[in-house]
Amino acid sequence: EVQLVESGGGLIQPGGSLRLSCAASGFIVSNNYMNWVRQAPGKGLEWVSLIQNDGRTYYADSVKGRFTISRDNSKNTLYLQMDSLRAEDTAVYYCARDSFAEYWGQGTLVTVSS
Amino acid sequence: DIVMTQSPDSLAVSLGERATINCKSSQNILYSSNNKNYLAWYQQKPGQPPKLLIYWASTRVSGVPDRFSGSGSGTDFTLTISSLQAEDVAVYYCQHYYGTIYAFGQGTKLEIK
Numbered sequence: 001e002v003q004l005v006e007s008g009g010g011l012i013q014p015g016g017s018l019r020l021s022c023a024a025s026g027f028i029v030s031n032n033y034m035n036w037v038r039q040a041p042g043k044g045l046e047w048v049s050l051i052q053n054d055g056r057t058y059y060a061d062s063v064k065g066r067f068t069i070s071r072d073n074s075k076n077t078l079y080l081q082m083d084s085l086r087a088e089d090t091a092v093y094y095c096a097r098d099s100f101a102e103y104w105g106q107g108t109l110v111t112v113s114s
Numbered sequence: 115d116i117v118m119t120q121s122p123d124s125l126a127v128s129l130g131e132r133a134t135i136n137c138k139s140s141q142n143i144l145y146s147s148n149n150k151n152y153l154a155w156y157q158q159k160p161g162q163p164p165k166l167l168i169y170w171a172s173t174r175v176s177g178v179p180d181r182f183s184g185s186g187s188g189t190d191f192t193l194t195i196s197s198l199q200a201e202d203v204a205v206y207y208c209q210h211y212y213g214t215i216y217a218f219g220q221g222t223k224l225e226i227k
Contacts (some may be wrong), residue, residue: 018191028218037164037218039136043207044205044207044218044219044220045156045164045207045218045221046218047209047215047216047218050214050216051216058214058215062216094163094164098161099151099152099211099216100154100166100169100170100209100211101154101156101164101166101183102166104163104164105163106163106180107163113227
């Protein structure tokens with residue numbers, strides 16, 4: 001059974017850093033396209049980042065240069081390193097498998113506030 | 115980058131009636147080499163992650179009721195619910211996955227009239 005479990009969210013001050021994790025089971029992360037998608041409170045979905053199975057990475061303009069997507073094949077885990085956080089980064093962050101995402105985690109809440 | 119625009123923003127439909135949600139992409143998302151439209155539709159209920167309903171613009175995910183259908187090509191797409199059920203109350207999103215920078219539409223909130 002495919003499962004995705006996010007962790008690492010929390011309250012962080014503006015300008016701070018946070019690393020989100022997405023532990024996968026039931027499939028191999030490195031064999032798939034993996035995405036991060038976020039949803040600000042009461043708002044719509046925003047695509048954040050993609051890592052392809054060949055390791056190439058892509059970002060939305062809103063996070064480019066501040067966020068880094070990566071994976072640890074030995075742990076079968078996806079990561080999102082978030083630096084220089086802003087209030088507008090406050091959201092539930094979901095990891096999702098594949099370009100059209102049939103599998104999603106339950107999300108982890110990141111709150112950027114002083 | 116490709117921008118996705120949905121219409122309407124909200125929609126109220128009577129039980130058993132048809133619901134239609136539109137999605138327009140700012141660029142063509144039909145890939146000519148495989149004749150596939152790189153568009154998906156999702157349903158999201160409060161407190162839940164999105165659920166994939168349709169991919170390749172018209173392919174229904176296994177287990178999704180056949181009252182849900184997707185159509186369109188190029189830049190204009192439609193999600194149709196043929197006979198609205200109470201459990202279909204949700205927010206619906208289109209998403210393109212053409213190229214390497216993906217994007218979602220702003221969402222359409224579907225309610226019962």
